Amino acid sequence: MKYTKLNFMMSVLGIIIYITDVIVDFWVSVRFFLERQYVFGALTVSFMLFGTLVVQCFSYSWFKADLKKAGQESQHCFLLLHCLQGGVFTRYWFVLKKGYHMAFKYSSKTDNFMGEQIDPHKEVIDRVTDLSMLRLFETYLEGCPQLVLQLYTFLGHGQANFSQYAAIVVSCCAISWSTVDYQVALRKSLPDKNLLNGFCPKLTYLFYKLFTLLSWMLSVVLLLFLNVKIAVFLLLLLWFLGILWAFKKQTQFCASIGMEFLYRIVVGFILIFTFFNVKGQNTKFPMSCYYIVRVLATLGILIVLWVCSLSVFTSDYFIPISITIALTLLLGIIFLIVYYGTLHPNRNEETKPDEIDGQSVQRDCRMKYFLME
Secondary structure, eight states: OOHHHHHHHHHHHHHHHHHHHHHHHHHHHHHHHTOOOHHHHHHHHHHHHHHHHHHHHHHHHHHHHHHHTTTOOOOHEEEEEETTOOOOHHHHHHHHHHHHHIIIIGGGGHHHHHHHHHHHHHHHOOOOOOHHHHHHHIIIIIIHHHHHHHHHHHHSOOOOOHHHHHHHHHHHHHHHHHHHHHHHHHHOOTSSSSOOOOOOHHHHHHHHHHHHHHHHHHHHHHHHOHHHHHHHHHHHHHHHHHHHHHHTTTTTOOSHHHHHHHHHHHHHHHHSSOBBBBSSSSSSSHHHHHHHHHHHHHHHHHHHHHHSEEEEESSHHHHHHHHHHHHHHHHHHHHHIIIIIIIOTTTTTTOOOOTTTSSOOOOOOOOGGOOOO
């Protein structure tokens, strides 16, 4: 298991997308306020703050845990950096600095390690995985709501400025990148998981996630046009059910009770948009139920919208969007079946029962109870 030059280039691309996403979000929020669309501006800033505050909490908690594990005291400079919202940038600095050395300067002759020594490649890969998960959290906590908001304002006004187009494109890129990047990084960090190798499996996985996500977001946007209160109630209900699911599964991701509670809240929020395997267990049945409910909910929204008066919609948009929702949902389910049927890394392994936490595989990694599927 090595941190390669390709991995380093992916880390560089990741920070470029991250910085671009931050800049575009600020740009869009400023444009909303300048155009006196204060509600949209406030929502944009709220989504940004919600995502970054949660990410900083997890990042600092992990820094403390890593320092404690290494027998070092927690440094106040790390707390200050996270209070200034610099946790992700700090992690990128460590990853790029150490990763560059591993990818370009580290000699393969020194790859023989004693059992008690730390593999420097494994250390970098674990840092990259931590960073990938933080980016994933921020993408779904901030990027997905932002994308729904941008689609709503774009379709509601019938036109959009360049900043809105940029926000939509960058949000799609960020969601796509973080989804695939985390799945690849996570599997590389866990020795008992097969790697997600090859361009075709990654692309199929990306299309499965992106199409199912896009169809749901467009459905929510149409429901917002029909009745904002109903749409918000539906999203809050799904969030509550997701939190209940995380509590039912008794996740064990964090060391402290408070952070574990926050983690379950975050998982519940992410489950609004996509399916997550919150404990690294066999998910064939729960994932099937999840997407059956997703299909029924999407079809239900479309039926309600067709039955209701179309006066609230612009006819130039409603019919094409309805067709887009149906097609993207169908394509997403097809790519899901193809991925799990023929391209999944574990497709050639015999079906295994759900693992008992931490007993079947010895692995010292905070990601051992979390696997996105």
